[in-house]
Amino acid sequence: MVNLTYKEISWLHKVQPDLTYIEGANILAGTFKYKAQYRSLVTITDSYNLIIELNSGNVLPKVYETNGKIERMSRIMGKELCDFHVNPNGTFCMIRRDKIFSMYKHCFDLKLFINHLTTHLYWISYYGIYGKEPWKAEEHGFGYLTNKKHG
Numbered sequence: 001m002v003n004l005t006y007k008e009i010s011w012l013h014k015v016q017p018d019l020t021y022i023e024g025a026n027i028l029a030g031t032f033k034y035k036a037q038y039r040s041l042v043t044i045t046d047s048y049n050l051i052i053e054l055n056s057g058n059v060l061p062k063v064y065e066t067n068g069k070i071e072r073m074s075r076i077m078g079k080e081l082c083d084f085h086v087n088p089n090g091t092f093c094m095i096r097r098d099k100i101f102s103m104y105k106h107c108f109d110l111k112l113f114i115n116h117l118t119t120h121l122y123w124i125s126y127y128g129i130y131g132k133e134p135w136k137a138e139e140h141g142f143g144y145l146t147n148k149k150h151g
Contacts, residue, residue: 002026002054002061008110015114019050028052028061036122038134046125059104063092063117073128084124085137094120096138 004012009021018031032050037043048069053062070084085093094116095103104112126134 002108004054004110012110012114018047019052026053026055028054032117032121034118034121036118038122038126041126041134044122044125044129046121048121059108060094060113061108063094064090065092070124070128073124077128077131084127085120092120 003026004021012019012021012028016030016032018033019028020030021028029051030049031047033045033047035043035045048065049067051064051066053064065086070086071081073079074081074084082088082093087093103116123134123137126132
């Protein structure tokens with residue numbers, strides 16, 4: 001379970017003012033806005049309405065997109081939601097389980113998580129806008145296991 005400190009909540013309010021920490025529920029809810037660029041690719045400015053469950057019982061919170069934006073992109077493109085790295089239960093698939101502790105070495109880090117979430121959303125936005133991956137995404141699920149076995 002992740003518990004935010006006063007210092008983390010203050011920092012979050014500065015960098016994501018439209019994302020509200022609801023202490024009793026231990027969630028973040030609201031609009032996550034970002035402006036990001038990957039290497040020489042285009043700069044994308046976008047926003048997503050999210051619920052981030054901090055008490056998910058895992059190192060990483062569970063993240064849900066609440067306005068159906070990603071679902072609309074997938075329908076328009078004729079793709080499955082999993083192609084946008086959204087799990088069947090609606091949570092984001094942000095990282096393979098076997099890589100969590102290599103990225104989050106000691107424990108949850110809010111600044112690292114916000115950067116990770118920005119990167120994840122950039123990938124989704126780019127894929128939704130241009131119909132191709134901005135970089136090769138990690139394989140996961142059965143695809144990862146199959147390639148690991150044959151690799």
